[in-house]
Amino acid sequence: GQQQRVALARALITDPEALLLDEPLSALDPFLKIRMRAELKKLQKTLGITFVHVTHSQEEAMALADIIVIMNDGKIEQAATPRKVFEEPATAFVARFMGDHNVLTGRVTSAKDGLITLEVPEGQSFTVRGAGREVGEVVDIGIRTDRVRLASATDKTLGFNGIISNIEYRGASVKITVVGAGSDDFTVIASDGDYFANPASVGDAVSLSWALEDAVLLGRVSA
Template sequence: MSKAAEIDIVSVSKVYGATTAVHSISLKIPAGSYCCFLGPSGCGKTSTLRMIAGHESISSGDIRLGNAVVTDLPPAKRGTAMMFQSYALFPHLDLVENVAFSLKMKGVEKEARRVKALEMLKLMQMDAYATRRPAQLSGGQQQRVALARALITDPEALLLDEPLSALDPFLKIRMRAELKKLQKTLGITFVHVTHSQEEAMALADIIVIMNDGRIEQAATPRKVFEEPATAFVARFMGDHNVLSGRVVASKDGVTTLEVPEGQTFSVRGNGKTVGEAVDIGVRTDRVRLNVASDKTLGFNGVVSNIEYRGASVKITVAGAGSDDFTVIANDNDYFAKPVSVGDAVSLSWALEDAVLLGRA
């Protein structure tokens, strides 16, 4: 395999008529890393992937792959390969011919491309099916063939557009493990678009969270989980609650805010002025749930929903200006002192379990 390449996205925008899909984003994806673009539908993640691939023109800015500026190069000349969401296999060709197709287009002699195609099918554990056609394969098998076809060109970067979205939940988890193993084996840069937080957390070395055509945060999964950069990231990842208010005090490294309903909350962090609008994130798994009392570090609220999840229980509480403040409780803790919808409860957490969020 060819060596991995760093991908450098420099002030890249994509404009469709009056609509800006991607707003001047800049990002360095380290060579040999697994990068996941994550965000809701329409946030610009697929447009960005297609611009890296050359399937979408860049309105302004540049994309560099390794030492080469590839902004104006056609897809075949970039050193990237793309695996499409639909797999886009040719129904009338067997697997060897499907995988070898790009080499055929490059004029590689038949026997040489056949040998290389079989080598790629073997890498994907699909060599036993070489003479079959795509319709005779399961979804997971078709995906492996699409991967083999993308990798046969020895790309420096493999681009994957929601590659697991068509698979059933069990196969998704298995293919996740295989993609990660494949990326480590090949050592090339993988750029993977997904709308699944779980998928991005499981696969990525670096997660790029997009919203409305902009990058909200680009960091390791652990950093995104423990220190979400903005209220959007905290809400989208689902592991932090967000409380919004105005600063009433800031001293000794602690900022205190007041929410419109009158409660005050503290968080570690400086640099905020009194009266400034701020958001804080509170870890859902660190919130403690007790019978309502006047002596609470957090706030009193009313239970609006309970979901049993096996090892944990998700309790949703309305209060402090939030309709869906979430508590993730250990199943043993919850069933030792269960609550019901409509119960008044007291929520509390430690100062260390809140994070001061930035504003994009």
């Protein structure tokens, strides 16, 4: 941490117009990362210098950035505020990389009245709000991991049945991984209270559901 502070001071003493930080916190332990993250944010606000911060840490990017630019194979997949990236990922890559959305892929079977219905290879159908897609076109949809419920859907296009493949206790939350609807790692982030009120085990069959507003139609980056 002290080495990083010294390196930062050496860079800032030249009064630069912009500062490039290439994974400056990668070698620090988790507790020190949080402290240095706060110092960086305070320093940037105080000095008013543009910081270009390169990182592979989604949490770090969300905590520090005014604008997040997500790149894949040299192409920009999305450039937006942290909140927009979190709530409205532009592509399947962004949705998966940021880790807050599940992705389901299928072919459009209906597109009318502002709703698109797609069918995945396993046969289930799902509905999402959106337009501009043709019947037969392959599309991706993202579903918020923290908005998926361990309960049967009232609308069959807003959920599916699957098998639990992994459970991780995280204190305030529990991460549940489910296989189904063409996904090997469909994720549910449940509160510890909700999970332990009705606990499940690896190998159990479960019903998953979500609300229409918790799914987003994802785009694709042109070649």
